[in-house]
Amino acid sequence: MIQKKICILGAAGVGKTSLTAQFVYSKFSEKYLSTMGVKIDRKQVEVGNTSVNLMIWDIHGEEKYKKITTSYLRGASGIITVIDGTRPDTVPTALEILERVEQDLGIIPNVFLINKADLTDAWCIPNDTIEELAQHHQSTPVYKTSAKTGEHVEESFLKLAEMLIQS
Amino acid sequence: MNTNHMPSIIYQHMAKHHIQQFAPAWIKLEYDTATIKEVGGDWQHYFHKQPEIGSELHASCEILFGMLPITESFELPQVQLIQNQYTDISGIRHQNTDWVLFSDVTAHTLQMQQYQQASNELVLLKGQLKRTLNRYVGEEVLDRISKGDLQFDVAGERKLISTLFVDIRGFTPFNERHDAQVVMQTLNDYMDCMLPPILNEAGMIDKIMGDGAMAVFGVLSSDKEAVYNAFTAAKHILSSVKKLNQVRHSHDLEQLGVGIGIATGEAVLGILGSHDRRCFTAIGSHVNLASRLESTARVGEILVDAKSHQLLGEALIPTQLELKGIGKVTAYSCLHDILVYQYDI
Structure with a gap:
């Protein structure tokens, strides 16, 4: 079995903790609780014939006056960058974070999750933006996820695990 | 300030009130490795059993995977090792010796969390109101309302x-x-x-x-x-x-x-x-x-x-x-x- 550290990043309130809770514990809570610092969870997944123990670092949300501590990223093999599908301003925040990560760690496997897909009426990320994200570094997987319903959550984490094995 | 000049009774008083509340525990490592050389302080606060001398620190503290050996000093603030318990973890490289220091910052973090929560909720609410208004009056009216330009x-x-x-x-x-x-x-x-x-x-x-x-x-x-x-x-x-x-x-x-x-x-x-x-x-x-x-x-x-x-x-x-x-x-x-x-x- 191999062990890999991944970091889940994005603006505050995009659903990073909810996505992690859905993936690891298959649970969802409507209540918003702001993450302080970092919370670490583990989940073993199977990629082909390989068992991968994912250590998921759920890092506090990026805010105007509270940038992410880059020491959290040390040793990370992959990134999940989360965007809120109902808040277009979380797209530039995600890209800024990713740029800083890449300055520190170089280009490492990344998956974009555009979360809150269940809120169809409030959804405001145009398809053009999704296509631009998919072209990041020529090709980056983009998933519309819902931490609430579980839509594409498992699939997106497994995709990153697969990319970690291949990298 | 040079604490060496501090009267011992004052130093002890300060230590009792300001250091002990952090329940510090430290682990000395073999230089440039993850091998435990010495364990000190309030280790029971962070580990179920005492980390074994000669073993790899990863084995007792899995979250340090990828962080060791310490190539340069680092700070990991507010790590939730246990639900609702927050620990600052510092990696210190000093004079060919590597140390990992654990400090309990739960009280301070929980207090900060209340401010953080209120602030984040306000930001989310502001964004939600802006989007709702935007749908009814359009972006230009919204901008003018927020700048106080649109008054009748x-x-x-x-x-x-x-x-x-x-x-x-x-x-x-x-x-x-x-x-x-x-x-x-x-x-x-x-x-x-x-x-x-x-x-x-x-x-x-x-x-x-x-x-x-x-x-x-x-x-x-x-x-x-x-x-x-x-x-x-x-x-x-x-x-x-x-x-x-x-x-x-x-x-x-x-x-x-x-x-x-x-x-x-x-x-x-x-x-x-x-x-x-x-x-x-x-x-x-x-x-x-x-x-x-x-x-x-x-x-x-x-x-x-x-x-x-x-x-x-x-x-x-x-x-x-x-x-x-x-x-x-x-x-x-x-x-x-x-x-x-x-x-x-």
Whole structure:
């Protein structure tokens, strides 16, 4: 079995903790609780014939006056960058974070999750933006996820695990 | 300050109150490795059993995977090792010795979390309100409201404006034939065709009245004449509705049409209502005229009054109308080729 550290990043309130809770514990809570610092969870997944123990670092949300501590990223093999599908301003925040990560760690496997897909009426990320994200570094997987319903959550984490094995 | 000069009783007092509350525990590592050389301090606070000398620190503290050996000093603030217990973890490289220090910062973090939570909730709420307002009044009005630029005198301000009324034709019988949920969804689909063109042409949606809407042009700044904006919005509404009807036609869904009336004139813009409940409104004789023109317009037709026609300078078809409460007027018609729903209605 191999062990890999991944970091889940994005603006505050995009659903990073909810996505992690859905993936690891298959649970969802409507209540918003702001993450302080970092919370670490583990989940073993199977990629082909390989068992991968994912250590998921759920890092506090990026805010105007509270940038992410880059020491959290040390040793990370992959990134999940989360965007809120109902808040277009979380797209530039995600890209800024990713740029800083890449300055520190170089280009490492990344998956974009555009979360809150269940809120169809409030959804405001145009398809053009999704296509631009998919072209990041020529090709980056983009998933519309819902931490609430579980839509594409498992699939997106497994995709990153697969990319970690291949990298 | 050099603590060596501090009287021991003072140092001990400070240590007791300020260091002990952090329950510090430290682990000395073999230089440039993850191998434990020494364990000290309040290790029980962080580990179920004492980390074994000679073992790898990863084995006792899995989260340090990827962080060791310490190549340079690092800080990992507020790590949740256990639910609701926060620990600052520091990696210290000093004089060819590596240390890992654990400090309990739960009390401080929980206090900070309350501020953080309140701040984040406010930011989310502000964004939510902004998006909701944006959907009703458009981005430009929203920006002007937030900057305090958009203010109306309660007594009213006189301005030359163009008023547009748009209404869905045949909606009442449609409503009677279908389930309320279907009606609501259909209404929203048609509103999606009607409202964005108004907002895109610097129009303000004054009222949404069941299956219709009233909008005013000329209140918000624009490079173009108000009437031109209103007429452009009207044409875009018709082409949007046509596209929607093509989709509905392909899904065997009933199609609906719209009629539009535009009139231009001086109006008093102001705030109407009581202290607790106020709304913006435009009052003027041409407003009523626009409403009557819309009632008379056929499916796919834009009817404009003489003043609008004169300002527009477009070649429209004149038509004599007898309007309820107004009398005989000459209006100008622009009937769009909206064949999909003309065939089906």
